Amino acid sequence: MKIMDGHCDALTKLFVNPKLDFGKEEQELDVSYPRLKHAGVRVQCFAIYLSDTIQQPTFDHILQMVDIFHRKIVSHPGMRFIQNVQDWHDMEAGEQVGAILTLEGVDALAGNFTHLRILYHLGVRSIGLTWNYANWAADGVMEPRKGGFTRKGKLMLRELETMGIIADVSHLSQTAFWEMVEVYRKPFIASHSNAQKICPHPRNLSDDQIKAIIQCQGLIGITFVPYFVDSVNLAVPIAALLKHIDHVCSLEGERHIGFGSDFDGIEQWIKGLRHTGQYENLIEALCKNYREAQVEAFLFGNWRNFMLANLPK
């Protein structure tokens, strides 16, 4: 079965440890070409993520990661860089694995809109507005003051809309989320977040947030971070993940569910989902609980519909 995964941090690992080889199966790399291929992943989003790894991230750090994305990921003959709808169709017509470049947290842009537009030119197609804490644009979910957007942050939303970069609300504070719903006029995503009703963690989405994402024709990437799946048990089984899917379905979000594993950004894993190559265990659990058409939509179809509607033509 075909899969799209909306979030991973493999790029950060390749940045921190230049010896890692994306083309080989590496113990340390949850997401690598052999594992993507083994799993049947057709499209993987790769996040440029700096907030937790570099003290004061700059635009130059972002450029270094774009460079690594090109040299180590999309230069692999089995990979294809997806920047627009045509690239997506070309990917589907062939055997290559599609790669979408994203940014997690705008900290390093320091409010510079020229840099923001340069990222668009370099192929960045989705931007997570914050990581856990505040930056110049908005507050993240773990920022104690629980603020919303700055004036400049709201201007950035306008800029994203104009350029056609997809806004990603995972990590964003509740206040900022609702401010965004008021001003932002395009569909947006939560690339790696679960349902608060099932697991009450601030990184997860409230029912009202889930409904707002459904309402805007957006997408929720159900994530494999164990403590966003189950707040009580340490050993989290795949079955616990299905509760989040059921819950989003109960809010009429069946067509707005995808997956955003957060592989390579986690140090604990769901049992049976240790790396991308183990997606087959999730597929098996899904097939036991949902109709085939539903499973195909969760794994790929919903993301596909979203991307074809929101990637630049």
Ligand SMILES: [Zn+2]
């Ligand atoms: Zn994240």
